Amino acid sequence: MTKLKILIEKNISGYIYNLIPDFIELIRNKQIEIYNEASIQFELAIFLRSKLPPSYKIQLERNITCFNKKINKTNFEKKEIDLVIFTEDKGLFKNKLAIELKYPINGQYPEQMFSFAKDLKFLEQLTKEGYKENLFIVFADDPNFWGSEGKKGSIYYWFRKKKEFITRIKKPTGKKDKVICLKQNYKIDWKLIKNNLKYFVIKVK
Secondary structure (H helix, E strand, O other): OOHHHHHHHHOHHHHHHHHHHHHHHHHHOOOOOOOOHHHHHHHHHHHHHHHOOOOOEEEEEEEHHHOOOOOOHHHOOOOEEEEEEEEEEOOEEEEEEEEEEEOOOOOOHHHHHHHHHHHHHHHHHHHOOOOOOEEEEEEEOOHHHOOOOOOOOOHHHHHHHOOEEOOEEEOOOOOOOOEEEOOOOEEOOOEEEEOOEEEEEEEEO
């Protein structure tokens, strides 16, 4: 077993996390073009495949039951994983890591912020199913996502002003009858790519 493979198996999440700035640099230098979530999925999968040993599989939009037929899907916020990395040995899936991606381009700010919270909850749920520390990556080119305004207590207040996902997030629109409960607070650290395009990455244990 090579040193790289040993390093990856010990901390696949940390290895992938440290590769994200290199992926961002390709976007910044226009070597990669992103324009919606599907384009990010596609380009990130290609990028990561070039960085991982051949034994690692990278797949998109995989149903959670593909790795455990006994999973009760009704217990999960989502049914499909945006991007999953894993190895397979004699029918056993190992070194699983899930990545959820978001690139909102149609406004709907409070709904999208709540959707982010749902993705975080989904990644927390997956950790109970043997996934390693998962990653949540958000891209946005609209200042309404990282501005500083927001009424105290609102989803805007926490997401924009405090730059944080708190442990209890109430649905901000419609019937307001759903609440997302996270295991912990997650800090939001927006980083500039170019022009108005920014991103942040959160590790979900």
